[in-house]
Amino acid sequence: xxxxxxxxxxxxxxxxxxxxxxxxxxxxxxxxxxxxxxxxxxxxxxxxxxxxxxxxxxxxxxxxxxxxxxxxxxxxxxxxxxxxxxxxxxxxxxxxxxxxxxxxxxxxxxxxxxxxxxxxxxxxxxxxxxxxxxxxxxxxxxxxxxxxxxxxxxxxxxxxxxxxxxxxxxxxxxxxxxxxxxxxxxxxxxxxxxxxxxxxxxxxxxxxxxxxxxxxxxxxxxxxxxxxxxxxxxxxxxxxxxxxxxxxxxxxxxxxxxxxxxxxxx
Amino acid sequence: xxxxxxxxxxxxxxxxxxxxxxxxxxxxxxxxxxxxxxxxxxxxxxxxxxxxxxxxxxxxxxxxxxxxxxxxxxxxxxxxxxxxxxxxxxxxxxxxxxxxxxxxxxxxxxxxxxxxxxxxxxxxxxxxxxxxxxxxxxxxxxxxxxxxxxxxxxxxxxxxxxxxxxxxxxxxxx
Numbered sequence: 001x002x003x004x005x006x007x008x009x010x011x012x013x014x015x016x017x018x019x020x021x022x023x024x025x026x027x028x029x030x031x032x033x034x035x036x037x038x039x040x041x042x043x044x045x046x047x048x049x050x051x052x053x054x055x056x057x058x059x060x061x062x063x064x065x066x067x068x069x070x071x072x073x074x075x076x077x078x079x080x081x082x083x084x085x086x087x088x089x090x091x092x093x094x095x096x097x098x099x100x101x102x103x104x105x106x107x108x109x110x111x112x113x114x115x116x117x118x119x120x121x122x123x124x125x126x127x128x129x130x131x132x133x134x135x136x137x138x139x140x141x142x143x144x145x146x147x148x149x150x151x152x153x154x155x156x157x158x159x160x161x162x163x164x165x166x167x168x169x170x171x172x173x174x175x176x177x178x179x180x181x182x183x184x185x186x187x188x189x190x191x192x193x194x195x196x197x198x199x200x201x202x203x204x205x206x207x208x209x210x211x212x213x214x215x216x217x218x219x220x221x222x223x224x225x226x227x228x229x230x231x232x233x234x235x236x237x238x239x240x241x242x243x244x245x246x247x248x249x250x251x252x253x254x255x256x257x258x259x260x261x262x263x264x265x266x
Numbered sequence: 267x268x269x270x271x272x273x274x275x276x277x278x279x280x281x282x283x284x285x286x287x288x289x290x291x292x293x294x295x296x297x298x299x300x301x302x303x304x305x306x307x308x309x310x311x312x313x314x315x316x317x318x319x320x321x322x323x324x325x326x327x328x329x330x331x332x333x334x335x336x337x338x339x340x341x342x343x344x345x346x347x348x349x350x351x352x353x354x355x356x357x358x359x360x361x362x363x364x365x366x367x368x369x370x371x372x373x374x375x376x377x378x379x380x381x382x383x384x385x386x387x388x389x390x391x392x393x394x395x396x397x398x399x400x401x402x403x404x405x406x407x408x409x410x411x412x413x414x415x416x417x418x419x420x421x422x423x424x425x426x427x428x429x430x431x432x433x434x435x436x437x438x439x440x
Binding site: 013016017047048050052054059061062063069070073074 | 276279280281283284287288293296297300301304366367368370371386389390391393395396411412414415418419421422423425426
């Protein structure tokens with residue numbers, strides 16, 4: 001320490017370090033003894049105890065981050081280094097970013113959205129035997145209400161396009177969809193609806209391969225190719241779908257399910 | 267962006283938001299700052315060194331963005347727009363967390379110089395060590411202690427109406 005405590009003179013910095021537990025055990029004992037002996041020191045130390053113990057409580061409410069706000073934070077793409085303008089839109093960012101960065105931003109956004117809503121790691125969502133990752137609220141709504149071959153917007157420039165609906169061997173309704181960012185397909189995914197009415201993302205396949213950058217937004221990519229990720233082969237969405245599918249659902253039956261809020265079981 | 271980074275960032279956001287509120291004194295500005303900080307972190311993730319503290323790195327980014335914002339907008343001090351309505355929970359109920367209201371604390375924080383407010387936010391609210399605060403703020407640890415002691419005395423006097431009693435061995439100009 002730079003200024004060791006002495007019985008004669010104890011600085012405010014030392015009292016503050018005492019309160020914050022920054023002194024050595026010997027110094028801590030010495031200061032504690034002096035405070036017990038000297039009422040003036042007790043008064044002086046109050047300011048540091050007060051700010052240590054009382055201030056954080058005033059900010060507790062700010063720790064609760066609503067899901068919509070979490071989505072907004074996590075879907076922010078990277079601004080230019082010297083830009084200080086707040087509330088950058090995804091569109092303005094895209095004007096400045098190259099494709100690879102767009103792809104990275106989306107991959108991060110998709111993963112963080114999922115992780116932010118549930119606290120689970122993305123790598124868990126990529127495990128074929130994964131029990132289920134709770135979809136964020138905007139995705140829950142889109143999966144509940146959007147017919148196949150139609151799109152639903154989740155956030156600025158982020159949308160999904162439903163590709164199919166089927167009943168699984170576990171008697172759950174499942175839906176396959178593509179995630180699009182700035183009208184480009186970035187990921188393929190499959191979510192199933194549990195008995196609790198909650199959609200869980202079973203598998204998400206990152207399609208943001210920089211060697212295949214351009215995709216027509218109207219021509220949805222099938223997610224059936226074997227892919228190598230992080231040096232190991234992972235199951236594709238199509239393979240996973242084929243493994244768990246019991247029966248396909250026609251567009252007419254799907255429309256009924258949507259109207260009836262998915263009440264019927266497969 | 268690794269899975270580990272994603273997960274740690276998600277878990278850090280609530281604390282980052284609390285720090286931003288303490289720094290800006292305004293929920294809207296704090297949320298903008300968190301958004302910008304996340305964007306900056308995601309775009310520069312390669313600059314973060316595995317094994318180092320992500321929270322310190324994020325606090326430093328937020329601090330630099332806020333200082334840039336202040337310089338650009340010539341913002342003087344914190345904006346105080348926090349009231350009970352602003353801090354209600356998502357279910358609409360106001361939850362009393364402390365005998366001190368956020369509005370009162372933010373008003374007292376706004377009277378502090380920016381450099382002192384930063385240190386109070388880091389040490390008293392976020393609980394980082396003096397050494398980490400010195401690294402984040404880019405000032406010597408002795409400066410951290412003298413500024414922090416002064417700021418805490420002022421906050422106590424302002425929030426508790428106590429006269430400022432002080433004996434300081436270190437004299438540092440703000």
